[in-house]
Amino acid sequence: MPSAVDPKAFGTRFRQAxxxxxxxxxxxxxxAEALVSEFPEGLSVQSVHKWVNGTAVPRPDRLAVLAxxxxxxxxxxxxxxxxxxSNRQTGGSDRPLNAKDLARRLQALSEPQREILEALLLEFEKIPPE
Structure with missing residues (x-):
């Protein structure tokens, strides 16, 4: 397991998730307001700002809650x-996506990404199922 944590890379992954x-x-x-129920001991806006901007990484206990x-x-x-x-999906879990999570992820894509995905789906539709 890596020993060093890169705050900037953490911030990028945090924003992606x-x-x-x-x-x-x-x-x-x-x-910070959305996370109030997850952190009953309190959470400062400054901490959240640092996480999002990649200038700090949360403590392990907080990171577990965020994950x-x-x-x-x-x-x-x-x-x-x-x-x-074995699961190479970025940040993915071992369980398949449900329809709601899939829709949310599709909505989060940029327009060019959606166009690429649509072209890929059209190509898959050309291949008869086995």
Whole structure:
């Protein structure tokens, strides 16, 4: 397991996971408010701001809560993809996506990404199922 945590890389993964879960548009204050129930001991807007901007990494106990809330692995959120893991999906869990999560992830894509995905789906439709 890596020993060093890169705050900037953490911030990028944190923003990606937030986007996937439909929280990408939240500012630090809104995000801190959304996390109130997850952190009953309190959470400062400054801490959240540092996480989002990649200038700090949360303590392990807080990171565990964030990973659960964002539905990603703690390892991925802290360090990035685990080279030993069999599941190579970025930040993914071992369970398949449900329709609601899939729709949320599709909505989070940019227009060019959606166009690429649509072209890919059209290609798959040309291949008869086995």
């Amino acid at each position: 937030m986007q996937r879960k439909g929280h990408g548009g939240l500012g630090a204050t809104q995000l 659960r809330w964002l539905d990603v692995s703690e390892h991925w959120l802290r360090f990035g993809p685990d080279p030993k893991a």
